[in-house]
Amino acid sequence: MPENPxxxxxKLQKTYGDVPILKDIAISMDPGEFLVLVGPSGCGKSTLLNCISGLTGISSGSITIAGRDRTHAEPADRDIAMVFQSYALFPNMSVERNIGFGLEVRKVPEREKKSKVADVAKLLKIEHLLQRKPAELSGGQRQRVAMGRALVRDPELFLFDEPLSNLDAKLRVSMRTEIKRIHQTTGASFVYVTHDQIEAMTLATRIVVMKDGVIQQIGTPNEIYNRPVNAFVADFMGAPSMNLMKGTVTRQADGIRLEIPAPQGSTIELTDYDTAPDRLPAGPAEVLIGLRPEAMTDQARADGRSVQVADCVLDVVEPAGADTYAVVHLGGTEAIARLSADTPVAAGQVTPIAFDLSKISYFDVSSGTRL
Amino acid sequence: MLGRRQKQEKWMLLAPAMFVLALITMVPLANTLWLSFTDTRITAIAAPVHFIGLENYIYALTDPDFQAALYRTLYFTIVSVGLEGVLGIAVAVLLNQPFRGRLVLRALIILPWAVPTIVNAVAWRLIYQPDYGALNSLLYQLGLISDYRSWIGDPSTAMNMVILADVWKNFPLVAYVALAALQTVPDDLLKAAAIEGASPWKRFRSITLPWIAGPLLVVMVLRTIEAFRVFDIIYVMTSGGPADSTKTASFFIYQEYFNYLRSGSGASYAVLVAGISAVLILVYYSAAKRQAAGGTA
Amino acid sequence: MRRSLLQSVLVYLCALMLAVFTAGPLLWLAVMSVSMPTDLTEVPLRWIPSDLDFSRYGALLDVADGSGRHFLSALRNSILTAGGATAIALLVAIPAAYSFSRRKASMVLLFAFLATIMMPPITYILPLYSAFSSLGLLNKTVTLVIVYAAMLLPFAIWLMKANIDVLPVEVEQAALMEGASTAFTLRKVVLPLALPAIAATAMLSFLVAWDEFFYALIFTNDLSAKTLPVAIADFAAGRVTDYGVIASVGVMATLPPAILAIAFQKFIVSGLVAGSVKG
Structure with a gap:
């Protein structure tokens, strides 16, 4: 628990009628953090954001913002600002009035308001647009105005509800950078909702992965990526997602023996020397073996310890520019290996693949929890 | 979920509307209900009022004049709305065909709707005029009649003449609703039926009509509610005559109130008419609700 | 699908009949209003006027003339009544519509509102008459304004609600987050967005009020408050020997709504269709 979250x-709960939407949510966030709520649609991340904003009431639990209990406070009294997915700009007002709206409501003197709006416009590089109406702006410009409206009041907490999802792919990448830059220059605290795990990985200082109204894991992008707590997180975060292959593990004196079934009754046999053997059942036991595509390559050289080579049949080959992805049938799934684009390969070919077992994860077959 | 402030606001925002409607409709309705159980009369000096229970109702329900007025109202309503329905659908089908001048005609048929009810009544009264009216002259010149007739002075034709005037004013609404519905009939469905060999009439019966039946039903029930309270056009064209042949329920009650000054008895008639209207209104809501829920028939 | 020649002829024939049926009575009213009085009493009629006579319109617009005084004061009363009622109805309807749309006020209540105006006015008339009479409010424009406002209110609420429903709710949430009160949000954010809907609602309300006859008949009795429909009924019931005068009053009373209806046809038709079909 941080000192001054x-x-x-x-213990936040939210139900609609009898249907639970959010179950036992507990989050503590430090000042200056960039917290990203991520999960598939319907996981409750937007509802959670609305609970924080006060646009939605909660069924039980508490919400504290900057040390003050805001569980039942009106949205306006929470010292927060929000950037909406649709930008929610006031169509009848100029950019300048849009940004200054919160100050206008609070009856801030005209001069102070003007200079604050000007500062924010400068930060967002939209000084030249101040007299325009939202309808005359491009998607990216509207996005900036929406952020400007949030920034100008200098609240304790900023909430972002999928702010980039209405932009085209190219603009999304540049706005992503822009948001990160603003976070770094202002040092403000951001809570950011997205369904896009790449956005989550690139922006967050910490990520909250949600599913079915339950928090699955809270951690830094690195922790989430390398040490997912369950098969869902492993599968959801990272693109292409982690390969989850069914295999048999057997504890041995010097390591863990892995047997992964391959097509035509053959088996790939590897030995994991890095994982402490006592974390797994003595075996032989069936588990889910998780390896990310970049841990299954033709690049690394076998060192007899972490990196071990086995011949695999390439089922499908998908060139993707810098890399070539090859689908390999392993452990009852279509595992993806990340090969160098320089190596000419073809479907049906047998290629030696190097497995980097230092990056391996194990999950329980039935519950999916990390072993 | 609404916050406490929003819940308060819900009622504060509604308050003025509820106040106005309570004042102008609910209070008078309750008052009419009370009057209907009394022998109140409209008098210059205050007269004692007696509570007489159901006496007014017993009289009203056995009053042949009121029954006749209800029957006339029913006749007016059914024939008017029926004709508006048929004419409305026909006009909509026509205006859904491509032809030159279609848009002009679509705009033109809003005019009867825009003509004030009273002007409509006056205009048709002039047209029906027995001595110099246009209808007489037109039919005479076409050789359809040999003598001028007193169209609304003759008890056998008066009601139908009033109905014609009412239909002329109100068919556009039905036509517009039917047209809007027609424009949503999927072309592919009709083409598929045509390829299957269905005749135009068969296509209309089994595809188009069921498709537009929902909205059509709703607007016709709405028109029924309006037609049932008919007063204005009767007042101007015939004043309920000749020989009471056009005296509808609203006009009957109006006379009971303001000619015979029997407010207690008039109120009991009014409550009965309100009861019938309430049933029609409930029918309207269930039809509209079913329509909103996406049902087509 | 292609039409045969016969079908085409049939379509144009029907279109012609419809045009004649629709425009005929109105055209004849206009012709009557400018015909020589003697043309209108010929048997059979002289359809094309022997000479154009605009004097009736001149008389109607002349305050010094008897019928002009009647007409002009009725016109003034109608404008004041319909305009005032529309303004009040909208003023009251907009917050109520917002409550139904955004504060989850029960739809049953809205249906109850609508049901009250679907009732025959005869149900309400006597208690209203007695009350206004004892308050000394009979024969006053303000009385009609209040009654008409109530009559227009449910439909105005209904139309405005349907229009507020489709406005983006996030824009209002943004205003709320920025600390704006509901009144402020309504005034500065919702109203500007709903302006076209307000205009459409105002227009339809005005036309309905302009058309009302029954309440005006009962509640007014002289020049100071009588509206056009009542004045026209008087003209028609009086011992006027020149039918052209009645026709000219009819034409004058029809012009404002007819012009509005033609000019804003799309607006009005969509409002009418939505208003009568969707519950």
Missing amino acids: ILCID
Whole structure:
């Protein structure tokens, strides 16, 4: 638990009628963090954001913002600002009035308002657009205005509801950078909702992965990526996602023996020397073996310890520019190996693949939890 | 989920509307209900009022004049709305065909709707005029009649003449609703049926009509509710005559109130008419609700 | 699908009949209003006027003339009544519509509102008459304004609600987040967005009020408050020997709504269709 969390959510429950939407949510966030809520649609991440904003009431639990209990406070009294997915700009007002709206409501003197709006416009590089109406702006410009409206009041906490999902792919990448830059220059605290795991990985200082109204894992992008707590997180985060192959593990004196079934009754046999053997059942036991595509390559050289080579049949080959992805039938799934684009390969070919077992994860077959 | 403030606001925002409607409709309705159980009369000096229970109702329900007025109202309503329905659908089908001048005609048929009810009544009264009216002259010149007739002075034709005037004013609404519905009939469905060999009439019966039946039903029930309270056009064209042949329920009650000054008895008639209207309104809501829920028939 | 020649002829024939049926009575009203009085009493009629006579319109617009005084004061009363009622109805309807649309006020209540105006006015007339009479409010424009406002209110609420429903709710949430009160949001954010809907609602309301006859008949009795429909009924019931005068009053009373209806046809038709079909 951090000393002075900017946002602290405790035992939050939210139900619509009898249907639970959010179950026992607990989050503690430090000032200056960039917290990203990510998960598939319907996981409750947007509802959670609306609970934080106060646009939606909660069924039980508490929400504390900057040390003050805001569980039942009106949205306007929470000292927060929000950037909406649709930008939600006031169509009848100029950019300048849009940005200054919150100050206008609070009856901030005209001069102070003007200079604050000008500062924010400069930060967002939209000084030249101040007199325009939202309809005369491009998607990216509207996005900036929406952020400007949030930034100008300098609140304790910023909420972003899928702010980039209405932009085209190219603009999305540049706005992503822009948002990260603003976070770094202002040092403000951001809570950011997205369904796009790449956005989550690139922006977050910490990620909250959600599914079915339950938090699956909270951690840094690195932790989430390399040490997913369950098969769902492993599968959801990273593109292409982690390969989850069914295999048999047997504890041995010097390591863990892996047997992964391959097509035509053959088996790939590897030995993991890095994982502490006592974390797994003595075996032989069936588990889900998780390896990311970049841990299955033709690049690394076998060193007899972490990296071991086995011959695999390439089922499908998908060139993707810098890399070539090859589908390999392993452990009852279509595992993806990441090959160098320089190596000419063809479907049906047998190629030696180097497995980097230092990056391996094990999950329980039935519950999916990390072993 | 609404916050406490929003819940308060819900009622604050509604308050003015509820106040106005309570004042102008609910209070008078309750008052009419009370009057209907009394022998109140409209008098210059206050007269004692007696509670007489169901006496007014017993009289009203056995009053042949009121029954006749209800029957006339029913006749007016059914024939008017029926004709508006048939004419409305026919006009909509026509205006859905491609032809030159279609848009002009679509715009033109809003005019009867825009003509004030009273002007409509006056205009048709002039047209029906027995001595110099246009209808007489037109039919005479076409050789369809040999003598001028008193169209609304003759009890046998008066009601139908009033109905014609009412239909002329109100068919556009039905036509517009039918047209809007027609424009949503999927072309592919009709083409498929045509390829299967269905005749145009068969296509209309089994595809088009069921498709537009929902909205059509709703607007016709709405028109029924309106037609049932008919007063204005009767007042101007015939004043309920000749020989009471056009005296509808609203006009009957109007006379009971303001000619015979029997407010207690008039109120009991009014409550009965309101009861019938309430049933029609409930029918309207269930039809509209089914329509909103996406049902087509 | 292609039409045969016969079908085409049939379509144009029907279109012609419809045009004659629709425009005929109105055209004849207009012709009557400018015909020589003697043309209108010929048997059979002289359809094309022997000479054009615009004097009736001149008389109607002349305050010094008897019928002009009647007409002009009725016109004034109608404009004040319909305009005032429309303004009040909208003022009251917009917050109520917002409550139904955004504060989850029960639809049953809205249906109850609508049901009250679907009732025959005869149900309400006597208690209203007695109350206005004892308050000394009979024969006053303000009385009609209040009654008409109530009559227009449910439909105005209904139309405005349907229009507010489709406005982006996030824009209002943004205003709420920025600390704006509901009144502020309504005034500065919702109203500007709903302006076209407000205009359409105002227009339809005005036309309905302009058309109302029954309440005006009962509640007014002289020049100071009588509206056009009542004045026209008077003209028609009076011992006027020149039918052209009645016709000219009819034409004058029809012009404002007819012009509005033609000019804003799309607006009005979509409002009418939506208003009568969707519950």
